[in-house]
Amino acid sequence: MNTPDSFQDVSLPFSSIERHKFEVQFSEEDTSSDGGLILLREVEKQTGHIENFSNSLIDSRNQSYVKHSFLELSSQRIFQMATGNEDCNDCDFLKNDPLFQIASKNKLGSTLSSQPTMSRFENSISQSNLLRAAYAICDNFLNGFAKAPEVIIIDMDPTENRVYGDQQLALFNGFADDYCFMPFHVYDGITGQLITTVLRPGKTPSGTEIVTVLKRIVRRIRARFPDTKLIFRADSHHARAEVLTYLDKHGVGYIIGLSKQYLPRNICKNLSERALKLSKQEFKKVRLFHSFQHQVSSWECYRRVICRAEGNASEADLRYIVTNLTGKTQFLYEKIYCDRGNAELRIKDSKSGLHSDRTSCHGKEANQFRLLLNAVAYQIMHSFRENILKGTQWAKSTFKTIQLKILKVSARLEVKKTFIRVHMPKSCITKQ
Numbered sequence: 372m373n374t375p376d377s378f379q380d381v382s383l384p385f386s387s388i389e390r391h392k393f394e395v396q397f398s399e400e401d402t403s404s405d406g407g408l409i410l411l412r413e414v415e416k417q418t419g420h421i422e423n424f425s426n427s428l429i430d431s432r433n434q435s436y437v438k439h440s441f442l443e444l445s446s447q448r449i450f451q452m453a454t455g456n457e458d459c460n461d462c463d464f465l466k467n468d469p470l471f472q473i474a475s476k477n478k479l480g481s482t483l484s485s486q487p488t489m490s491r492f493e494n495s496i497s498q499s500n501l502l503r504a505a506y507a508i509c510d511n512f513l514n515g516f517a518k519a520p521e522v523i524i525i526d527m528d529p530t531e532n533r534v535y536g537d538q539q540l541a542l543f544n545g546f547a548d549d550y551c552f553m554p555f556h557v558y559d560g561i562t563g564q565l566i567t568t569v570l571r572p573g574k575t576p577s578g579t580e581i582v583t584v585l586k587r588i589v590r591r592i593r594a595r596f597p598d599t600k601l602i603f604r605a606d607s608h609h610a611r612a613e614v615l616t617y618l619d620k621h622g623v624g625y626i627i628g629l630s631k632q633y634l635p636r637n638i639c640k641n642l643s644e645r646a647l648k649l650s651k652q653e654f655k656k657v658r659l660f661h662s663f664q665h666q667v668s669s670w671e672c673y674r675r676v677i678c679r680a681e682g683n684a685s686e687a688d689l690r691y692i693v694t695n696l697t698g699k700t701q702f703l704y705e706k707i708y709c710d711r712g713n714a715e716l717r718i719k720d721s722k723s724g725l726h727s728d729r730t731s732c733h734g735k736e737a738n739q740f741r742l743l744l745n746a747v748a749y750q751i752m753h754s755f756r757e758n759i760l761k762g763t764q765w766a767k768s769t770f771k772t773i774q775l776k777i778l779k780v781s782a783r784l785e786v787k788k789t790f791i792r793v794h795m796p797k798s799c800i801t802k803q
Contacts, residue, residue, distance in 0.1 A: 403781070447471065525603045528714045529553040531551040540738075605628070626694040638678075656684075721749055781795070
C-alpha cells in the first residue's frame with residue numbers, strides 16, 4: 372500500500388522543455404494544496420460551528436492517554452470533508468499538511484490523527500452523544516440569526532445513500548432500484564442553512580418517523596424563538612395522518628404534496644378540461660387553480676386541498692397539495708410550495724461537493740455520526756458562501772465550484788519567529 376512517505380523521494384520524468392530536463396519531485400515542505408482552508412478557518416472562528424458541535428460530545432476516554440481531543444478530531448474530519456477529502460484514508464496523507472494543522476489544532480508542526488484513529492473516533496460515538504450532537508447542529512442553525520426571524524420554513528426531504536455491503540439499516544428500495552439508506556435532510560427553506568440530518572432505513576418514511584424528527588426540531592426552535600411562525604413543507608410522502616394531526620395540534624403551518632390516490636378520480640375533471648381547452652386555443656401552457664375542502668379516510672377532519680391543472684395542448688396534468696395556510700391558491704402553489712425544489716438542489720450540493728452519501732461504515736451509529744460531521748461541513752460551507760462570498764461572482768456557486776476555484780489553491784508557508792505568512796500563486800484566479 373502506498374503511504375505519503377513513499378512518494379517523497381520519487382522523481383517523475385517528463386518530456387524535455389527546450390533541451391531542459393523536466394521532472395517532478397514530491398519534496399517541498401511547508402506547502403499545502405488547500406490554501407483556501409485559511410478562509411474556512413476564519414468562518415469557524417466567527418461562527419463556532421465545529422466548537423459547539425465537539426463540545427456537545429462527552430469524551431469518556433482516560434484523558435491522561437489522550438493525544439487528539441474531540442475538538443481536534445472533529446475539526447480535522449470536517450475541514451477534510453469541506454475541502455473534498457471525504458475518506459478517512461485521506462487522514463494519512465493530510466496529517467502533516469501545515470494548513471490542516473493550523474485549522475484543526477491551531478498549531479504548526481503537530482501531527483494530526485491518522486486513519487485508524489479517525490475510524491475509532493467515528494465508531495466510538497454513543498447514541499446519547501449522537502442526540503446531543505444533533506441538537507448542537509440545530510443550535511448552529513439558530514445561532515445564525517441576529518434576531519428572531521418572522522418565519523422559518525422547515526424543508527424535509529429523504530434521499531437515497533447507496534450502501535457498500537452488509538450494513539445496518541440497509542434495505543432494498545424499489546424507486547432507487549438498489550440497497551440503500553434514506554436519510555432525512557432538513558433545511559431552512561428561506562436561508563438554505565441545514566437544520567439537521569437523520570439516518571434511516573432505505574424505505575418510504577412512516578408518519579411516526581416523520582413526527583419523531585419534526586417534534587424535536589419544533590421544540591428546539593420554539594425554545595429559542597417562541598414567536599416565530601413555523602411552516603412545514605414537503606412532498607407527498609409526508610402527507611401522513613399522524614403528521615398533519617401533529618402540525619394542526621401544535622400550531623405549525625404546512626404545505627405538503629398530496630398523492631392523487633387519496634382523491635376521487637374525477638374530482639377536478641372540469642378544471643383539467645378547461646385548462647386543456649385554453650391551452651389549445653392560446654397555443655401555450657395554461658395553469659388553473661382550484662381550492663376545496665376534502666377529508667381522506669385516514670384524516671380526522673376536512674382540510675384545504677389545492678389543485679393545479681396545467682394544460683399543454685396535448686394533455687392536462689393535475690397536482691394537489693394540502694395546506695392550512697391562508698392566501699390565494701396560485702401564490703401558495705407557485706411561490707411557496709414549488710420553492711421546495713431548492714431542498715433537492717441543496718441535497719445535490721451536499722452529495723456532489725461534500726460526499727454526504729459516503730456512509731460506508733457497518734454500524735448505524737457510525738454512519739449517523741458521519742452524517743452529522745458532514746452536516747457541520749455543510750454549515751461551514753454555507754456560511755462561507757452566504758457571508759464571505761456575498762457580492763462576488765461566487766456567491767451562487769455550488770460547493771464543488773467553490774472547492775475547485777477557491778479552496779484548492781497551492782500555498783507555501785513562510786514560518787518566522789514572530790509571524791507565519793502564506794504565499795499563494797500570483798496567477799491565482801480568485802485573488803481578488
